[in-house]
Amino acid sequence: MALAHLRYPGTVPSATGRREAPRASARRNGAKGTESATAIEARDLVRRFGTLDAVRGVSFEVAQGETFGFLGPNGAGKSTTISMLCTLLTPTSGIARVAGYDVVADRAEVRKRIGLVFQDTTLDDYLTAQENLRFHAELYGVPRSQTGPRIDDVLEMVGLVDRRASLVRTFSGGMKRRLEIARGLLHSPRVLFLDEPTVGLDPQTRTHIWGYIDELRQREAITIFLTTHYMDEAEHCDRIAIMDGGQIVVEDTPERLKASVGRDRVQISTADDEAAICALEERFGLDAAMSEGMVAFYVAHGEVFVPRLFAELGVAIKSVSIARPTLDDVFMNYTGRTIRDAEASGSERMASSPWMRARRR
Amino acid sequence: MSQVPIDEAARRDEPPSRPPGSGAAATVQHRADLAAVRVAGGRWQDDVRAVTMVWRRELIRFSRNRLRIITSLVQPILFLFVLGTGLSSLMGRGLGAGGSDFKTFMFPGVVAMTVLFTAIFSSVSIVWDREFGFLREMLVAPVRRGALVVGKCAGGATVATIQALIMLALAGLVHVPYAPSLIFSLVGEMVLAAVMITALGTALASRMAQVESFQVVMQFVVLPLFFLSGALFPLRSLPTWLAVLTKFDPLAYVVDPMRREVFDHVRAAPAVRTLFAGGVTWNGWNVPIGVELGLTAALAALFLGIAIYAFGKTD
Ligand SMILES: Nc1ncnc2c1ncn2[C@@H]1O[C@H](COP(=O)(O)OP(=O)(O)OP(=O)(O)O)[C@@H](O)[C@H]1O
Ligand SMILES: [Mg+2]
Numbered sequence: 001m002a003l004a005h006l007r008y009p010g011t012v013p014s015a016t017g018r019r020e021a022p023r024a025s026a027r028r029n030g031a032k033g034t035e036s037a038t039a040i041e042a043r044d045l046v047r048r049f050g051t052l053d054a055v056r057g058v059s060f061e062v063a064q065g066e067t068f069g070f071l072g073p074n075g076a077g078k079s080t081t082i083s084m085l086c087t088l089l090t091p092t093s094g095i096a097r098v099a100g101y102d103v104v105a106d107r108a109e110v111r112k113r114i115g116l117v118f119q120d121t122t123l124d125d126y127l128t129a130q131e132n133l134r135f136h137a138e139l140y141g142v143p144r145s146q147t148g149p150r151i152d153d154v155l156e157m158v159g160l161v162d163r164r165a166s167l168v169r170t171f172s173g174g175m176k177r178r179l180e181i182a183r184g185l186l187h188s189p190r191v192l193f194l195d196e197p198t199v200g201l202d203p204q205t206r207t208h209i210w211g212y213i214d215e216l217r218q219r220e221a222i223t224i225f226l227t228t229h230y231m232d233e234a235e236h237c238d239r240i241a242i243m244d245g246g247q248i249v250v251e252d253t254p255e256r257l258k259a260s261v262g263r264d265r266v267q268i269s270t271a272d273d274e275a276a277i278c279a280l281e282e283r284f285g286l287d288a289a290m291s292e293g294m295v296a297f298y299v300a301h302g303e304v305f306v307p308r309l310f311a312e313l314g315v316a317i318k319s320v321s322i323a324r325p326t327l328d329d330v331f332m333n334y335t336g337r338t339i340r341d342a343e344a345s346g347s348e349r350m351a352s353s354p355w356m357r358a359r360r361r
Numbered sequence: 362m363s364q365v366p367i368d369e370a371a372r373r374d375e376p377p378s379r380p381p382g383s384g385a386a387a388t389v390q391h392r393a394d395l396a397a398v399r400v401a402g403g404r405w406q407d408d409v410r411a412v413t414m415v416w417r418r419e420l421i422r423f424s425r426n427r428l429r430i431i432t433s434l435v436q437p438i439l440f441l442f443v444l445g446t447g448l449s450s451l452m453g454r455g456l457g458a459g460g461s462d463f464k465t466f467m468f469p470g471v472v473a474m475t476v477l478f479t480a481i482f483s484s485v486s487i488v489w490d491r492e493f494g495f496l497r498e499m500l501v502a503p504v505r506r507g508a509l510v511v512g513k514c515a516g517g518a519t520v521a522t523i524q525a526l527i528m529l530a531l532a533g534l535v536h537v538p539y540a541p542s543l544i545f546s547l548v549g550e551m552v553l554a555a556v557m558i559t560a561l562g563t564a565l566a567s568r569m570a571q572v573e574s575f576q577v578v579m580q581f582v583v584l585p586l587f588f589l590s591g592a593l594f595p596l597r598s599l600p601t602w603l604a605v606l607t608k609f610d611p612l613a614y615v616v617d618p619m620r621r622e623v624f625d626h627v628r629a630a631p632a633v634r635t636l637f638a639g640g641v642t643w644n645g646w647n648v649p650i651g652v653e654l655g656l657t658a659a660l661a662a663l664f665l666g667i668a669i670y671a672f673g674k675t676d
Pocket of ligand 1: 049052053054072073074075076077078079080081119229
């Protein structure tokens with residue numbers, strides 16, 4: 001609801017009011033000559049720090065209006081990739097275009113069109129929330145007449161209106177994050193970069209922040225590029241790329257990625273678990289085992305399989321649960337480890353040779 | 362009217378793979394707004410706004426930090442009234458008629474010292490900005506780096522001038538008259554010195570990654586500048602090695618005109634005046650005030666240029 005206030009007074013509502021694919025509206029902008037339907041385009045991006053290959057040839061495309069997520073353990077190269085896309089780091093090789101402009105050749109043009117929320121906070125603690133926003137508005141050349149209303153709007157969106165005059169120093173971590181998101185949106189960027197928007201926050205605040213982000217992408221034609229190493233957060237993205245060791249391992253919608261793992265986890269409790277395990281083995285060729293007091297097994301399309309189970313198992317079933325694969329399973333499937341294992345060995349892995357990395361896969 | 366379907370879309374439990382940007386009506390409507398906020402950028406007006414804002418931030422931060430205002434006055438006041446009084450009694454007599462004594466001599470030096478320390482502290486605060494991340498917010502903005510540097514220097518120079526003005530207000534206590542012409546030229550020289558030193562500090566800060574390097578700047582730049590400037594002792598009749606070193610101290614060319622002007626307004630015996638405010642000489646040539654100030658201005662421009670260049674290079 002709050003985002004409705006982002007509109008300016010005197011704006012004429014859309015004449016059609018009909019639903020339109022975001023790509024179509026993007027193309028219309030393209031007619032003006034500066035924008036294309038692709039918000040972000042990266043080709044073989046490489047970044048080396050000395051002998052360390054932080055990013056080792058990353059390519060992807062993000063369409064206008066899309067929310068794209070980089071998912072990966074610590075040290076995967078997510079922040080390094082973002083820094084290159086934001087013109088803060090020059091790629092060692094490869095090219096990238098953001099909002100239609102090359103990140104090396106047209107830095108200034110890119111910068112005008114992007115909003116940034118860095119992994120570490122970049123607020124001035126000794127200024128108030130309002131003064132931080134004001135500073136941003138002046139540097140980004142937001143027209144004077146709109147600065148005031150625009151600041152009101154973004155503050156309202158993140159629920160900080162009543163704290164606008166407080167020093168940022170007195171803010172909690174979650175409030176600072178919200179203020180940074182507000183600031184990133186102040187100049188109406190085409191593309192918003194969020195580097196780990198919820199890192200270090202408690203679960204409730206994380207949910208809160210995701211509420212804002214979800215609302216934002218519903219209402220603004222904004223492209224969001226974010227990174228996270230929380231599996232559950234990647235679900236908020238239209239598409240995700242799993243990054244590991246400086247490379248994209250796989251890239252797709254969260255739904256399709258989970259489908260690609262293929263199998264659902266089914267748990268049943270029966271009158272005779274021993275018999276059920278035998279029956280599953282004999283009749284369906286499934287390898288079942290006891291887990292948490294229930295018979296557990298993996299099967300493709302669990303929801304289709306379960307009715308057959310009732311008909312053909314021959315043992316009375318008391319309860320059934322089907323779990324879809326999670327992104328944890330996806331990560332496991334593509335990297336051979338859980339993300340937690342990857343985090344644990346992160347530093348050592350980054351330092352290791354490509355040969356070592358190849359062997360571990 | 363167009364709001365309704367969007368609100369529904371927001372509430373609906375959609376699969377994660379839904380096509381991007383479901384709120385299409387809002388999308389279309391919002392486009393116009395986004396375009397309205399965006400500006401051309403790169404015009405001189407944008408740079409002026411950036412300079413002004415960076416400058417204002419310095420002033421806001423300065424005014425919030427009352428403790429810093431007070432504590433940074435303690436040191437010059439100690440120098441002027443404790444060290445100055447002590448040295449006066451050591452000399453056993455005043456510098457001449459009218460009650461002027463060694464404190465009168467030290468006064469311009471202490472004002473210059475206030476400028477020096479405040480200006481360096483303000484400009485080196487860039488290192489704190491880097492440490493706490495705010496520098497990134499500035500560097501990634503679509504403005505010329507030069508605008509940021511100019512704003513920062515203007516802010517630091519303003520803050521240093523304000524601090525020095527507080528010291529200047531104490532002139533009467535050391536028998537320096539509040540003659541408008543004297544105050545006017547002293548303020549002008551303070552501003553010039555403040556700009557030069559802030560630019561120097563900013564140039565140094567552009568290459569400093571850690572807060573710890575501030576100590577290095579203090580020991581290797583600020584204190585030598587201060588001690589060799591003639592703020593505390595006359596530069597005439599020094600041993601050659603020291604006399605030569607003082608001629609390479611930019612601050613000496615700020616302290617000297619200030620002192621000469623002060624002595625123009627107090628009554629002192631000609632011999633005393635020559636000893637204490639004889640001016641800087643280059644190979645026997647008495648450097649005129651105009652040349653000294655011109656040199657300071659040139660150095661200010663040089664340091665500013667270096668600072669702008671250095672910040673243009675940082676990622
Ligand atoms: N400025 C730098 N100099 C040297 N090495 C760097 C630099 N920045 C990043 N690295 C290295 O590059 C690798 C990738 O770092 P990056 O910050 O991109 O990871 P990340 O995916 O963002 O991790 P995290 O989840 O911890 O934020 C790491 O091994 C890191 O040590
Ligand atoms: Mg990171």
